[in-house]
Amino acid sequence: MKTRDKILLSSLELFNEQGERNVTTNHIAAYLAISPGNLYYHFRNKSDIIYEIFQEYEKLVDFYLDIPEDRLLTLDDMTFYLESVFDGLWSYRFFHRDLEYLLDRDPRLRSDYREFTNRCLAAISRIFEKLADAGIVEPQPEGLRAAMSLNVWLVITNWMAFLKTAHAAKASACLTIHELKQGIYQVLTLELPYLTPAYREQVMALREKYRPTMPEQKGMLESPAY
Amino acid sequence: MKTRDKILLSSLELFNEQGERNVTTNHIAAYLAISPGNLYYHFRNKSDIIYEIFQEYEKLVDFYLDIPEDRLLTLDDMTFYLESVFDGLWSYRFFHRDLEYLLDRDPRLRSDYREFTNRCLAAISRIFEKLADAGIVEPQPEGLRAAMSLNVWLVITNWMAFLKTAHAAKASACLTIHELKQGIYQVLTLELPYLTPAYREQVMALREKYRPTMPEQKGMLESPAY
DNA sequence: GACTACCTAGAGTATATACTCTAATAATAC
DNA sequence: GTATTATTAGAGTATATACTCTAGGTAGTC
Known part of the structure; x- marks a missing residue:
């Protein structure tokens, strides 16, 4: 190489x-x-290295979030989107950790990241729309969809930070992609109230697959409730 | 002084x-x-300064999130909780920005923050429960409430980071507490599907008050949809 | 062999950062 | 007043960090 x-x-x-x-x-x-x-x-400098890595990340997510316009979405599509996005998040997990500092340091990165965010939000919103077309979720007005998409984005991009800060030991080491994907459970929680009766059970079952296994796993305290 | x-x-x-x-x-x-x-x-060192500031923050939020057990909650209570939490977030806004790094550096802080998170999550969940008692939201099973509370927490604690990274200019300067409080709009979006018919209109109206004023305000691109 | 374009080593630098040390000054107690 | 304690100044230090500079190798081509 x-x-x-x-x-x-x-x-x-x-x-x-x-x-x-x-x-x-x-x-x-x-x-x-x-x-x-x-x-x-x-x-030339450290920023340039980071910038190139970001571009790879961007390319990857853009590739994952390509939405077919010639057919209806399926539950499998939705699962694929969620799995892929969390995979991407995992592979470039350093990025969101120091995001603010990195953007302050590199105007190119700030501007690119802003557009990247907007593309992702648009994609999430479009996915909701197409899930409604497919009869998986109830159709919602555009404004609500936008606000919901933003919430989905917030949960996705900050799930890892939550896991790391909720962990008892030092953050870096003991975090697995398996734990990370429990974030899918949280995202599906957001969708829950909007599901159509026809798909409710199926999505609930899918969600169960990502349920945090042990209370301890999540780094939470001994609260048994969770 | x-x-x-x-x-x-x-x-x-x-x-x-x-x-x-x-x-x-x-x-x-x-x-x-x-x-x-x-x-x-x-x-003794920089960590000690940060640790003491955190303790103030902690005390403030704990004070805000004290939940009266001798009466029902009102919509005003809910508004107060939301406003207060975002006020606290604003006053100590540096904290969440470099959270991971800070926790890696100071084990005391990590452990205290973990407990703090758990207290907050418990408080949010308890608020949901009491909002159900008051007939404002539909009662939900404990598991769902826990997952919802976690989503609320994720949106609240990361709303500012989103605003800063979505901003075109350098993050630090141009961010106002007014913009920050648009996060309340996002939190209320989460609650929306769970509202009882009796309160739905009122909460929708409350939510409107926090709606992002201009598309530009949110630092978003020219997407008119938003 | 000689020319060229690319690649690499490694010592070195300017600046920053968290923190220390000593000595002096102010405040308080008796 | 004197002894003691609390506070402050300010020069200084060890370490780290991003980055530079010069000199030299290597590979391919004619």
């Missing part, structure tokens, strides 16, 4: 594991056993 | 305005026109 690609890959790995704030360019170089000079030959 | 208190106050102010990551102990000292030595006479 080209050195340039190795830098991107290792940076992502280290960022995900330790947080962007805790990973310096020197760390990355040391991890790859190359010189700092070499790293800076391939990238 | 005592120097010690001035340090806490100014730190909070600077953290809120610039982010904890961008504010050093030297900055704080310079801002107060005192020496670094003086600052470190009053606080």
Whole structure:
């Protein structure tokens, strides 16, 4: 593999594991056993590395959220969207952690991320619309759909942060993609009241699959209620 | 005012305005026109300052979220809870921004924050329960209430981050408490499907008061839909 | 072999950051 | 007044971080 690609890959790995704030360019170089000079030959600065990683992330999510316009959506489609989005979130999980700082540092990133958010919100809203077309959820007026989509976005993008902060031990280590996907349970909770009678049972069953297994799993206290 | 208190106050102010990551102990000292030595006479380190500020935050929210057990809740109570929580969020807004990093750095904070989260979740759930007692929302099984409460928590605590990242300009400056309170619109969106017919209209009207005024206001793109 | 374009090493730098140390000054107690 | 304690200044330090610079290698081409 080209050195340039190795830098991107290792940076992502280290960022995900330790947080962007805790990973310096020197760390990355040391991890790859190359010189700092070499790293800076391939990238002008740390921001550029992050920006390229973001572009990969963006491309991935855009690919996942492509919505077929020539047919109705199925429950399987919905499951796929949810699974995919959480997979993406997992692969680039460092990104949302230090988002605000990163956007403050790089105007390109801020502007791109804003558009990315808008595309995602539009996609979520469109999915709701098509789920209504398919008779899975009740149709809703556009305004409500927009507000609901925003709530879905908030839950999705911040579920990981919640898990990490609710964990007893240090955040980075003990978090699995399996736990992360319990976020799907939360998203489906949002949809619950809007389901049509025809699909209610099926979606409830799907939701059950993502139910947090153990109270302890979620890092919650001993509250047995949960 | 005592120097010690001035340090806490100014730190909070600077953290809120610039982010904890961008504010050093030297900055704080310079801002107060005192020496670094003086600052470190009053606080062992930066973590201790943050920890004390967190304790104030905690105390404030706990005070707000005290739920009367001797009477039914009213819509005014609900409004008060929402307004208060967002006020608290605003006053200590630096905190949620760098939460993960802060918790990784200070085990005391991690453990305290975890319990704080659990108290808040329990309070939200209890509010739902009492809103059902008051006939404002339909009663729900405990499991659903817990999941709903968690969604409410996710929306509340991450609404500000969304606003800041959706903003076109640099995050810190152009964000007002007024905009922040549009988060209440989102929270009420969550409650919408669970309202009783008797209260539906009233809550819808309340929700309208927090509707984002202009599409531009929310930092969204030119999507007119929103 | 010589020219060129690409790649790499590694020492080095300017700046920042959290924090320390000593000595001096103010406040209080007796 | 004197002894003691609390507070403050300000220079200084160890470490880290993002990034630079020079010199040298390597690969391909003619």
